[in-house]
Amino acid sequence: MPKYSTIFRKFLVSYLIILIIPSIAGYVSYRTSISVTQSISIENSVTQLQRSQEILERRMVEVEGFTRQLALNPDLNKLMNERKQGDEVNVYGIWSMVKQVTPFSQTNDFLQNYFIYLNNYDVIFTQGSAYFRPEHYYQNFRYPDLTVEEWKKEVLGQTHRSEIMPLRSYMSNSKQTSVITYMQSLPLDSFSGSSPATVVVIINEENISNLLAGLEDRYGGWAHISDAQGNTIGVRGISETDAKKLSLDTELDKAKTSQFYNDDLVITIHSDKNGWTYRAGVPRQVLMENANQIKYITWLVTGIAILLGLLAGLLLSYRNSAPINRLLGVMKEHFGKDGIAERNEYDFLQGNISNMITSNRQLELELKRQLPLVRDGFLKRLIAGEFHTTEEIAAAAAQADMRFSSDGGYVGILRINGYSGMDSVEILNELAAARLILKQALTDAVNELPMTDLGSDRIVMIWTVQQEEAGGLAWRQQISETLEKLAQVAYSEYKISVTAAFGDSYPAIMDVSHSYEQAKQMMEYAEFSSKNSIIWFSDSRLETATYYYPLDIEQRLISTIRAGDPDEAKRMLLSVMEKNTENQQLSPEMKQQLVGELKGTLLKLLDQKAFMESELLHTLKNQMIGIQASDALSAIQDEMIEIVNALCGVINSKKNNAHIQMVEDIKQFIAEAYGDSELTLYRIAEKVERPEKYISQLFKEVTDVNVSDYLEMIRIEQASLLLRTDACTVDEIAARVGYNSSHSFRRAFKRVMGVAPSSYRQSINI
Template structure:
């Protein structure tokens, strides 16, 4: 009541409070303006980002579809495939041979587009389906190779064998293709140059999962969705629970449609392809976009509250200081004493922190602080313990709430069991430090109190689901100045529990003897670096497991020795970075800072393992890229020189600069066939084409195909095809 009387008797409080209230109002007004401006800018930024992402997806898909169109046009206009449209009895006379030859010719069309699962040619008159690796009648093909979940055989046959041939896309449907469940977008293109006269179609099976991968990068939140529709508004591919819009509505709307009942509360962004007229539509929940704005709003409100509180406190302090009445001075003294009393928990926490860190070395300073905090002056028993709390699952917000709740429960243990000699210190969100201090007490009784405290804590957390607690106890000493020593021993015990992946209570005196050396010999370092440079992922993992077992499980290595090991391993990483010219994504400097700031060396080692794994994978990718380039050079050389009778492994090895033995092994690994068989197959393919399409003599074909004599060529031809070259040419001329 005296405080209220002081404020009522003079107007200093109100006079000083008014300017601060005005400042708060000004700050709130400025914050409101910033909020509105930010809302507009963030909304515009979101629209631009969405439009940019949609344009990237559209550009990628247009490019892929253009590649497919180019390949399909080549297949549809291939004379060998077009002439088979007239065949009605595919398995009579030489028709079977023609079909087989046509199937083989499909291999000539290179397919490097990852969107394509396979491509087929269907013939109406003969009711046949051919592909590079198969030849079936339509019913057998539908039963054994490809069947759609939502199409019966009759419906499928009607679409591809009975209706008019035209260029069209079928929306994504689930299907069983070659005994695997797939989501497929089907593209049909008429065979030949005249769609009206076409009696067959080229059918491309497009992997809808590849299309969905593009869309998943757009709809990031769980309420978002996206779809692609053709020029008529038919949805080709989609993700999420989408709302299908009429094409006329999209054409008559701007690229950005704000949230409304028609959009189910989502923000809609859409574009249309200039290549094929397809629509690309993206929906995003507004709260994702406004998250940044809400953050600024919270900051503004928090600042306003802080300013208001500071203004009231300063106004009150100035009022008390400038008051001329003695009673105000007395009240100020009482207020100051009450404030000091309120600050005692914070002062005690600061005192414990300095004890743990070993910052107090003066006996007089220690006695003064203990007297001020009303602690007993003469301590004969001190010990520390670290309680580490592990919430097993849940979001970060729930995890923090659980940690706060558990810390409160654990701090209440000493009150429930009436132990007044334990003090708590919050070392981290998930870590409590317990400081036991006794004045003229029996050590055995003190140890009993500690054990009772730990038992109460473990019983308390045992009833908590998905929570585990580790308790590490340092040594027991008789002087308060040894608190930092006990704390260091407790950290060693906790580090040991983490390394061994154990749970429970661990006393420092229970630890095995410390090892003064770590395990990282030069030969292990060389093996680790060499295997990483070679991209041998499994070997690198095995070596790292061995290093971890030796230094973190089999040996009780002190944290300082463990950090020395980690510094040496970081040095190995820096050597690799310089030798391999790797970029800064290795984060080696970040790793070094972590080793300085973190006490958990197990976590640092885990990060070190990730860096070595990243290096191995990067170099493995480089190795694969070099192999692809080498194989392309070899195949190109063979294509240019297959007509040379002297072409062999030696000449190719000299050309590409590798040994003959390595070339033979490499060629076998890449093609699954040996070099001689591959060369003979290529020469026979070229010879067959010349026999069918030209009138040059067999002897000239022999020379151009790379054979040294006509007899050798004829024997090889008959061995492979069952007939001699002349008969083969006669069959085609008939």
């Protein structure tokens, strides 16, 4: 859990909201699927019941058709219209009718049990037999709840028009069952009283129940058929008592086709043909079996998705909040903690970052405003020889946003004539305007020409040229032509007269100050000789009779050796020797003085603290004293180069010792504070009082390891020691060695050690 849990919670809540939205959509889709599945199941159940209704009504129509065929049978009409004479019975006619009606039972299972009663003969005949006394028939086929007289009266003695007796108990050859009875008087137009004949069809309840078996077998439900008066016609899967009780329950809406009653779906349809009511019940769990499968799959998938989404939300919340928390930590260290109490974290960050951006813009504007001053200061330091190494010059040039196209060139001084010794306000203003005009003209003529003011009437110019062409006549000619045109324009338009003096060409940027000193000498010579033209130091070289070793070169040589740069010190020493041997021959006296000056320079360095503590002090001192002016200059040069290298080696050794000590201090601080999860490169730099980039490069150079890698190595080493015991869990060890989470600790441990922490602990215990 991040240190600032508020941001973590805000991220997590936002991810949860995003997760809830599709979950709601999924729930709506799920409810729609359940509703559609339920509707389809109800529709299938209604269709099943309607199919059973159609089959039953078709069978009943066949039964009615059977009675109509009998009504049209001429033999039966003849038989039932005959008058009985005494005890005589038309036996032949009766047996003929028995043979004619027998095949009907083979076409419809509803016609398997029926009889025809002839009133005139008081005879009952069925398929395959005839009973000349109805009592004999009633002995085998009867209703237990009716006596013979009641049976004769209700069934045989009345006129019936497609009349159906509701379900009731029935004995058939001592076998009890339940039947419904269909009764039709013949002829069909019989109205009242006794009719000549009566057709009675006894339909077994099982034949009707079998038509409803699909609802019970498929759904495990029940079915009930009742006539218009509510009497039971057929029942399956439920007792007749429970079925009647359900029909009389006021909570059941008789007008609805489908409705849920208790735990069943009750389907009710009404027949328009005979007024019968067909009612079926399907258990809810069976009906919703498909819907339940959808529900289980939906909840399973939704649950897994929510769980994975929650885990992803936790991970993303931590990953996104951790950088903000670290940024908050840095902000609190620099800007204080009071702002968060009054505002939330985002307002705190927004306010401080906004202030930083505003301050940065103000700083940029201020730097741009001061950039000309920075450039002017850089150029003044450069021509004064205040830089000790080329790296220092490069850094200062980058800070001043200045670039030199090459390392070589010329330094020149441009003087405005006619104002020597004048220092009134009006004169100074006039000189300032003249300098501005001349610098603008030079800028138009030469792009990016470095210039700086020297006093009120002089401008220093640094002309950069290619090193192989430095000192060549082509560049001198080009510079002279440019300045001559400038002088002509300045005089013709502004009445400004100028004089230019140039030093010798410098081969490296470190020699700019030397070329500048030469230009100064030539300007002094021009003032002394009253020359108003362009003069070059190289043109006056042969006129001097002394040795070349100016004071600025000596100071620069001392600074270079103190900086520990042997290559630059060697180059400067060779340059001095070259200046004194090129185009001139030193006299023995001048040679002795030059060698004495060089030895004096080297002896001055030995008075520095860095050399006083060196073991080479006496050796180097004796080596310097042993140099004789009578030796050849080449031998003297080699001897001095050897001494210069030794001096620079002493300096670099001191530097390396200081660097090593600083790295040791950094290691010591890391060893003490590795358990702090807030330990950063900034904190380490603050501890050793050096810039972050400096200590990062220094640590890498000395140890060949990055600071961050070294910190991770120390943490993992300490963690491996703790894992050797069972005193702490992996999560506790992660917190103790400075990791914000056990997950990041496990990844780091496996990256360094090659195995997971738990595996490492197991291998140790084995």
